[in-house]
Amino acid sequence: MGAESSYVPRYVDRALDLLLGELPAVMLTGPRGCGKTTTALRRATSVMRLDRPEEAGAFRAAPDAVLGAQPTPVLIDEWQAVPESMGAIKRAVDSGSDAGRFLITGSVRARLDPAGWPATGRVVPLAMSGLTVGEIERRVGAVEVIEQLFGDQDPTVVTLEQVFSLIDYVDHALRGGFPDAIGLGDFARAAWYDGYADQLVRHDVSDLAEVRSPSGLAALLRAVALNTAGMPTLATLAEAAGIDHRTARTYLDLLEDLRIIERIPAWTTNRLARMVKTPKYYLLDSGLAAHLAGDTRAGVLKSGDRLGRLIDTFVLAQIRPLLRLSTPTVTVHHLRDGNQTREIDLVLESASGQIVGIEIKAANTVDARDARHLAWLRDQIGAAFQRGVVLHTGSTTYPLGERLWAMPIAALWQGRSSRDG
Structure with a gap:
């Protein structure tokens, strides 16, 4: 109750809930520290923090198996720490069309990554900013x-x-x-x-x-x-x-x-x-x-x-x-x-x-x-x-x-x- 009451409602809340009600994967983008993870955690059943070495290591070794074992909605936090995570999300989305399965936070770097962006049409970005x-x-x-x-x-x-x-x-x-x-x-x-x-x-x-x-x-x-x-x-x-x-x-x-x-x-x-x-x-x-x-x-x-x-x-x-x-x-x-x-x-x-x-x-x-x-x-x-x-x-x-x-x-x-x- 205390954590819920201390949450500051964000402008993106309604949009995020609407998207998760119809789409399988949504990525919250924005500067570090603007509140993306806090907002995403309120909607996640399980969390994978890829900036933690032990979780990142397991994901790199078997991305599809590790991702498939997570109860949904699953939050994949700081995805860019393990870039191959996006490929695993793409394959999971392609295998089923259920809405609200994946919440992703981190950097959008499609135009900078020479490997390209594998999630076009599968992951919908939603921008967040700092608190207004x-x-x-x-x-x-x-x-x-x-x-x-x-x-x-x-x-x-x-x-x-x-x-x-x-x-x-x-x-x-x-x-x-x-x-x-x-x-x-x-x-x-x-x-x-x-x-x-x-x-x-x-x-x-x-x-x-x-x-x-x-x-x-x-x-x-x-x-x-x-x-x-x-x-x-x-x-x-x-x-x-x-x-x-x-x-x-x-x-x-x-x-x-x-x-x-x-x-x-x-x-x-x-x-x-x-x-x-x-x-x-x-x-x-x-x-x-x-x-x-x-x-x-x-x-x-x-x-x-x-x-x-x-x-x-x-x-x-x-x-x-x-x-x-x-x-x-x-x-x-x-x-x-x-x-x-x-x-x-x-x-x-x-x-x-x-x-x-x-x-x-x-x-x-x-x-x-x-x-x-x-x-x-x-x-x-x-x-x-x-x-x-x-x-x-x-x-x-x-x-x-x-x-x-x-x-x-x-x-x-x-x-x-x-x-x-």
């Missing part, structure tokens, strides 16, 4: 916010039931979303992040590929953290890390595969000419980004650039898991024109081509001028533009113009609480 504020506050109704942004009904002019100050947002961003780090004090959290980064650079990446310069990889990760929510060139990142361009590109692929960084692609359309095509870089966790960049509450409050990057990274961390659970899926992009005069932080695109533009402002009040780039995009693409939103650190939702709205950042999670039923 909505999950911490048990506001599982927040999963509907993306559908509401794309819906035909306009937002309601309303003030938040729980007011957040700029400092509250900064503190949430500095804590990040790793369950083991959220409740720690500043000193202990910094030590935790140091250990996490060291484990990542010196051990986790080696599961995927040979890293000749761990120090270069660490420097590259810090360079991305310093540039989070920005568009540095590959040359800039490589120079900052002291490595060549080819090595930098390989290391960035590895970090993205481990779900530590994300490169948001530029949004393009034939209706707009001369748009920048450079991706926008993010660390997926704002707390890790802040730690690697040396950001503190006092420091970011004195620097508009650091504050903007931190809040931008934090907001995407709240939105990202919601996008993956939308039906149909919504993709995220950014937009900047070739003259560097117009920029939109996030461009959300539905499967049908509808667009929701999002600007993020670390300000308590915003006006129509803050939505001018959204208004420009609306006028350029017409009916495809569903809505533009300026997310701010104030407390009220209000209109800024035709299909343009100001909304508090906290409106992303102040939906129906799970305690409301």
Whole structure:
């Protein structure tokens, strides 16, 4: 009872249960420490931990026999420690079609593994991220916010039931979303992040590929953290890390595969000419980004650039898991024109081509001028533009113009609480 009551409901819970009700094998993906195993364990009858040498050794010796002996649903934890495990899962799925047999956690490395990915069509991935504020506050109704942004009904002019100050947002961003780090004090959290980064650079990446310069990889990760929510060139990142361009590109692929960084692609359309095509870089966790960049509450409050990057990274961390659970899926992009005069932080695109533009402002009040780039995009693409939103650190939702709205950042999670039923 105690373990059950202490579990923090995750946005992916409902999706995971639906998938396991119809599919034989589901893989939870996400960065190490985001809660994949905790979520999977609640649904598993048996567990195989392949990062334990004794269990990995037995599995390597007789993968089909060992897997077949496990009561289902079986959790195969850290599958990449024994890559041949995926072949055994494939064969087991091919031999029977019962739903909910296998839960898998670990890295998705199909594009990096020269042996290829044997489980296409057999194992369905489901992405997890770190904890969001909505999950911490048990506001599982927040999963509907993306559908509401794309819906035909306009937002309601309303003030938040729980007011957040700029400092509250900064503190949430500095804590990040790793369950083991959220409740720690500043000193202990910094030590935790140091250990996490060291484990990542010196051990986790080696599961995927040979890293000749761990120090270069660490420097590259810090360079991305310093540039989070920005568009540095590959040359800039490589120079900052002291490595060549080819090595930098390989290391960035590895970090993205481990779900530590994300490169948001530029949004393009034939209706707009001369748009920048450079991706926008993010660390997926704002707390890790802040730690690697040396950001503190006092420091970011004195620097508009650091504050903007931190809040931008934090907001995407709240939105990202919601996008993956939308039906149909919504993709995220950014937009900047070739003259560097117009920029939109996030461009959300539905499967049908509808667009929701999002600007993020670390300000308590915003006006129509803050939505001018959204208004420009609306006028350029017409009916495809569903809505533009300026997310701010104030407390009220209000209109800024035709299909343009100001909304508090906290409106992303102040939906129906799970305690409301």
